Amino acid sequence: MTEAILFSLFSITAVFFAVNVIFRRNAVHCALHLVGVLLSISGLFVLLNAQFIAAIQILVYAGAIMVLFLFVVMLLNVRGESPLLTPGAAKGFGFFFAALAFVELLWVALSGGGSEGTARPPAALPPGFGSPAEIGRILYSTWLFPFEVTSILLLIAVIGAVVLAKRKFA
């Protein structure tokens, strides 16, 4: 019962904040509503036995990435867009294709994802599921190579950001 109430609460707040993210005029308001979405999703992660991922979600996403966003919003000092949405036929196409994608996603979800099927009962969770110790054990054994590649990706991103920010444009 508690789980159902918390799931409803977090999903309603997530969707509410998400709609606000894309329809607010002020970019700062958009960023703050995005923080609301991220916090709701981290609550859902806790419901899904992913405590470590939930903590990382708050620290990395709601902490670091959103601070970067807010910093750039303040730095650019963009005035409110006078037409909020893309004018003309492009807007209609946007909503149409988004609705199409939603129908497709729902269809895939409801049809049970092919032969595998989603109607199976959930598997029994092994002890320590989602704990930092278990995550670390898998990350540094099975997923060691992708983990190292990620560190190179982050290094490239740092260098790229510095180069782009320092370059003088005509």
Add this chain to the structure above:
Amino acid sequence: MQETVIPLLAYQILAAMLFTIGIVGVLVRRSALVIFMSIELMLNAVNLSFVAFSKQNGQMDGQIFVFFVMSVAAAEVAVGLAILVAIFRSRETANVDDVHLLKG
């Protein structure tokens, strides 16, 4: 007290809704900043379904994948916002309709 289990389908539908909202944001908004935020929204919807499937199957590989998605998102935001700042410095706009240098 009977503890109810939320079905996987509920999480999938929620993820589909968040992803669709992200698509709408990318397609109809004009501010490049809000488009970036919508991309974050879509990545988070995918993360949610990864974690939901991870619990459904009792395997933690989905949670590891969320870890990688987050680091790629961090890299994407850093580079993307640097590009945005560079565009703003040269053209005084963060509006994607005004940046059409590559258009013939």
